[in-house]
Amino acid sequence: MRRLLHRELVDPLRPQDPVSDAVPPVQYGECLLSTLAAPLVRIPHLRVPRALTVRGLGNGSLWLAAFLSGFVIREPAPYELYMALLSVVWLGCGLKLRREFGPLIICMMLYIAGGIASIPMAQVQGDAMMYIAVSGFLAITAIFYAAILADDPDRFRIIQSGYTFSAVLVSAIGIAGYFNLFPGADYFTLYERARGTFQDPNVFGPFLVLPTLLLIQTLLRGPVFRHLHLLVPISILLLGIFLSFSRGAWVVLFAGVMIIYFLALVTEQSSRRRARLLFLGLAGVVAVLAFLAAALSIDTVDQMFHQRAKLVQDYDGARLGRFARYSLGFQMVMDYPLGLGPLEFNKHFPEDEHNVYLKGFTTYGWLGGTVYIFLAIWTFCSLVPLLFKSRPWTGFAQCLFAVFTAHLILSVIIDTDHWRHMYMFYGLAWGLIGADKLDRKRMRRANSRPT
Known part of the structure; x- marks a missing residue:
């Protein structure tokens, strides 16, 4: 069981062409000292292990970035500090900003520009500047992920591995915290809800959904008995999502599972395999009901x-509750083209916006609010054609589309503005969109060459 889990999570980082550890002697029969004394150029069999090459180190650093995205219990988190350094290093090593994901770059720049223009509207300038600075950093991470995938879409395997490994660990920590399995474990809970290594259970739960979908998709697409070991991490992730007691996370999980299941059915051409999917769907429903019964005991x-x-x-339907603030907030921003200013909304109302589209207008002005909605719709529409193409990363794109779409719906009732993984989703989406555009360009060039 341990070997199978290790293979699923760590194999993407292994060299494809492993070599032996020992360097063979220059000439048969020579002693070790003569071998070491021989010039390096005389050792024809010497090869640097791929894991130690620049590319291998780059892939390892990318895996670590995806892994650290699950640890945001304090700000600045290790993820921020690491990504700041990593982005500079990769750009310095020649990472390209391509026109294929130019819409993401332009929209993010306009979004942050709207936030900068809104800073003078804030009463506390220092806090407002810091808030927009964090937004700017997160925008850079989105562009970074887009550039990484557009350059080499096969890197999705590395990101998937690091993200999944992180999510399983973070979920296990949240579960341990909820059941107080070790001294001080309650630190990983908030309001009697599991939060893991996040500040808020409402962020912890949705963070776990993408790797959950990826593992479920593997069960749906591949031989079930060969992938039975995946039931262990899936169970850990599902229990973590459940114990977050985040209605938003539950909605994201349900919507995501429905989307990937629907895509699996409509893209499957074999009637036999489609019947298998129907059986697995029924078995999944039974398993979930049994899971709920056990948990609710x-x-x-x-x-x-x-x-x-x-x-x-109660706090949703009150006089100035969540839903009332949506209407009043949109009415208010009509009089403030530059927005109310960062962190100003809760000075007019009992709580924050709890709606990222409203927050786009209150914090980033008319410019930022409009651009964010435009970017969300553009990303959604650009992802749809990728769902039905035969690519090595199509399965990943389908899961990403499912969880991204669910997050867009969730953003109506929750403020996802500073969710690290949401910016990652934007970057991954545009990275795949850019990679697809580059593939089509190469195909057109190949077809246009004279034979």
């Missing part, structure tokens, strides 16, 4: 579930 879990499972909480 614990009194504390049952009480929290019934409390959180309400569609509308």
Whole structure:
């Protein structure tokens, strides 16, 4: 079991052409000292292991970036510090900003420009500047991921591996915290909800969804018995999402699973395999019901579930609750073309916006709010054609599309503005969009050459 899990999560970083550790002697029969004394150019069999090459180190650094994205319990988080250094190094080594993902670059620049223009509207300039600075950094990470994938779309395997490894570990920490499995474990909970290594359970839960979808898709597409070991990380991730008691995370998971399951059905040409998918879907429903029954048999879990499972909480439908603030907020920003200023909305209302589209207008002005909606729609529409193409990364694109779409829906009721993984999704999406455009250009050039 351990070997199978290790192979799934770590294999993308292994060299494809492993070599022996020892360097063979220059000439048969020579002693070790004479071999070491021989000039390097006389050793014809000497090869540097691929894992130690610049490309291998680059891939390893990318894996670590995806892994660190799950540790944001304090700001600045290790992810921010590491990504700042990594982006500079990769750009210095020749990472290209291509026109194929130019819309992402332009929209992010305009979005941040709107935020900068909104800073003078804030009462506390220092906090406002820091907020927009963080937004600018996250925009850079989105562009970085786009450049990485557009340059080599096969790097999705490395990102998937690092992200999945991180999510399973983070989920396990959240579960341990919820059940207080070790001294001080309750540090990883908030309001009796699992939060793992995040500041908020509402971020912790959605973060776990993409790797969950990727693992479920592997079960749907591949031989079930060969991938039974994946039930272990899937169970850990599902339990973590459940114990976050985040209604948003539950919605993202449900919507994501439905999307990838639908795509699996419509893209499968074999009637036999389609029947297999229907059977797996039914088995999945039974497994989820059994999972819920087991979890709800614990009194504390049952009480929290019934409390959180309400569609509308008291703070949602109150006079100045979440839904009322949406209407009043949009009416207010009509009088403020530059926005209210970063971190100013809660000075007019009891709480923050809890709606990223509203926050786009309050914090980034009319320019930023309009650009963000435009970017979200453009990204969604550009991803759709990739879902039905035969590419090595099509499965990854389908899962990314599912979780990205679910996050766009979630953003109506939750502020996802500074969610690190949301900016990663934008970057990964445009990286694949750019890679597809580059592939089509190469095909056109190849077809236009005289034979």
